[in-house]
Amino acid sequence: SLRGKCAVVTGSTSGIGRGIVTQFAKAGCRVLFHGLESESQVSSLKEELASFSKDKVVYSGANLADAEQCQALIELATKELGKVDILVNNAGVQFTAPVQDFPVEKWKWLIDVNLNAPFHLTRTVIPQMYERKWGRLIHIASAHGKVASKNKTAYCASKHGIIGFSKSVALEAAGTGVTSNCICPGWVLTPLVKQQIERISKEKAISFDAAKMELLLEKQPSGEYVDPEDLGAFAVFLSTDAASQVTGAALSMDGGWTVP
Ligand code: NAD
Structure with a gap:
């Protein structure tokens, strides 16, 4: 059980993030879930998560393409949950086109959401984790963080990038009780x-x-x-004390996609 821990999962009104936040709630965490919907659109999900966690559940509708809203999300979580012990950078977007046709605006938007937001969220939350000498940073990368596919230049750049980012954070945080890891899903x-x-x-x-x-x-x-709730169980494991020595890793759950 992770009772007493507070977890933030970005992009958790849908898909993988929803599977992850569900597992953190079932593990007894106080959670902040997040997406682009209005508060009223997510009221039934909020009730469901509260029934699992038997603790406080908070929603944020921050647009993570905006650096200031990233910072505000961590401030809201810290105020409403009391602290943030676990941050799962999951929110992500996709756009496909050959590089010569890739719309510049789409490139910028994708990198903002998939790579720049995790940077802003991490830099804002890590000081309080250092203070308490405990923290878990979990980034949802992709098989496309390790190998490429055509027409996905921005996505592959963002996912290869987040793995490098996480490795560097892991070295900075080594020995502090804070770990940083990527989970690399295949098709979900x-x-x-x-x-x-x-x-x-x-x-x-x-x-x-x-x-x-x-x-x-x-x-x-x-x-x-791959099942979103199985990815959630993986993230919950990384948040246990048994995983204290797992850091800087890019762990695949991809049905063999990236086997050499
Ligand atoms: P999804 O589209 O089901 O959910 C994406 C979530 O991100 C939603 O909650 C959405 O509200 C949020 N989001 C999107 N843009 C946002 C923005 N600007 N600001 C704030 N939130 C925003 O996607 P998913 O398939 O569950 O993907 C989740 C993560 O997993 C992504 O990082 C994705 O790259 C990664 N991933 C997905 C797969 C897959 O097969 N689905 C495989 C590997 C990696």
Whole structure:
């Protein structure tokens, strides 16, 4: 159990983040969940998380493409939860195009959300973790943090980048009780991936289900999508004292995608 610990999970109204925040709530944490929805749109999720954690649940609708809102999110969490022990940098976006056609505005937006936001959130939260000599920084990178696919220059740059960022933070924090790690998922069936499946289905004039299997089997030897709550269980493990010596790692849960 992680009772007494306070966890912030960005991008947790949907997909992987929702699986992760659910597991932290089930582990008894006080949690801040976050997304772009209004407070009223997330009221049932808030109730569900509170029923799991039996403790306080707070929501933030901060736009993480904005550095000031990143800082404000940590300030809100610290005020409302009392402290932040665990930060999961999960919020992320995707855009695909060949590099010569990649819209400059999309590049900037993607790097802001996937890479710059984790920097702003980390730099704001880490001093209080150092003070208490305990902290967990968990960044949701991707198989695309280790290997590439075409048409994903911005995404691959952001995910390779977050792994380097996390490794450097891990060295700075070594011996302080604060760890920094990346989790690198393979395909997970979330809205972010469904939009890619819909594109394949249109382009190739095949059904959604056929496109879903085509996307998966091109990369993931297991032939199965990763479950968001299993990623959550992985993040919960990294937040236990048993994982105190796991730091600077980029840990895959990808059905064999990145096996050399
Ligand atoms: P998703 O689209 O289901 O959820 C993304 C979340 O991020 C949502 O809660 C959304 O509100 C939030 N978000 C998006 N833009 C934001 C912004 N500007 N400010 C604040 N919040 C914002 O996506 P997902 O598939 O669950 O992805 C979650 C993370 O996992 C991302 O970092 C993604 O790159 C990574 N990932 C996903 C997969 C996959 O197969 N789905 C694989 C590897 C890595």
